[in-house]
Amino acid sequence: xxxxxxxxxxxxxxxxxxxGKTYVTAAMIRALRAQGRMAHAIKxxxxxxxxxxxxxSDAGMLLAAMGRAVSDEAIAAICPWRFAAPISPDMAAARExxxxxxxxxxxxxxxxxxxxxxxxxxxxxxxxxxxxxAARTVRDWIAALGVSAVVIVGNYLGTISxxxxxxxxxxxxxxxxxxxxxxxxxxGPVPVAETIAxxxxxxxxxxxxxxxxxxxxxxxxxxxQRPERD
Numbered sequence: 001x002x003x004x005x006x007x008x009x010x011x012x013x014x015x016x017x018x019x020g021k022t023y024v025t026a027a028m029i030r031a032l033r034a035q036g037r038m039a040h041a042i043k044x045x046x047x048x049x050x051x052x053x054x055x056x057s058d059a060g061m062l063l064a065a066m067g068r069a070v071s072d073e074a075i076a077a078i079c080p081w082r083f084a085a086p087i088s089p090d091m092a093a094a095r096e097x098x099x100x101x102x103x104x105x106x107x108x109x110x111x112x113x114x115x116x117x118x119x120x121x122x123x124x125x126x127x128x129x130x131x132x133x134a135a136r137t138v139r140d141w142i143a144a145l146g147v148s149a150v151v152i153v154g155n156y157l158g159t160i161s162x163x164x165x166x167x168x169x170x171x172x173x174x175x176x177x178x179x180x181x182x183x184x185x186x187x188g189p190v191p192v193a194e195t196i197a198x199x200x201x202x203x204x205x206x207x208x209x210x211x212x213x214x215x216x217x218x219x220x221x222x223x224x225q226r227p228e229r230d
Contacts, residue, residue, distance in 0.1 A: 007223050009113050009120045010178055011142045013170075014152045015162040016127040020183035021152045022058040024213055025121050026065035031219055033067070038118025040066060043079045044105050045125045045132075048086030058123065080108060090131045100132050106144050113145070119222065122147070128166050139173050148178040155188035155195050163199055167206045177208040179221045184212065 032039035041062040059079035060070045083092035153163045192212045211218040
């Protein structure tokens with residue numbers, strides 16, 4: 001029986017909301033597909049979802065990057081837990097009289113990891129410490145899956161502190177970070193290169209590649225697809 005190496009799977013998280021997780025995930029998928037490599041994504045949890053805007057939703061953008069048509073069925077296949085309120089998922093679920101079943105979410109991700117050929121990106125919701133229920137955060141979700149994290153950060157005043165705090169929070173849970181990707185959204189207070197240099201200077205023992213979106217060689221940290229026998 002052939003399965004796929006865990007190093008082909010990544011959890012995409014961030015320092016907070018609106019850092020560009022979906023934008024960067026879609027960019028990674030398109031870049032890998034352009035190289036002739038297989039790349040897929042799921043977005044298990046989403047808050048602020050509007051069915052009338054499905055094509056521009058996070059799940060819709062991921063489907064487009066994968067070359068798949070956007071439909072209600074396709075959205076549900078990669079994003080089964082969708083809530084209307086644009087707030088933390090635990091609060092958004094509560095407003096609809098629901099609660100997030102983390103065992104089901106983890107099981108959904110594990111099934112996708114087992115089935116997806118090539119690289120799989122699991123896009124989270126909000127930042128790494130966003131609550132999912134009364135006891136668990138996105139960090140616990142990542143740890144339960146046992147995959148490496150890709151941390152998407154912005155280039156804004158405060159991003160160095162937010163990024164270093166996120167890296168330390170992940171390290172405290174023994175979560176490996178495959179890369180930090182800086183997503184420049186508009187004109188930042190300093191050039192992206194200076195932000196990256198500052199992060200590298202202060203990341204200490206939390207060594208991982210720190211790159212800018214679409215910079216030359218920005219995806220070199222993603223390994224080749226390696227099937228393994230079990």
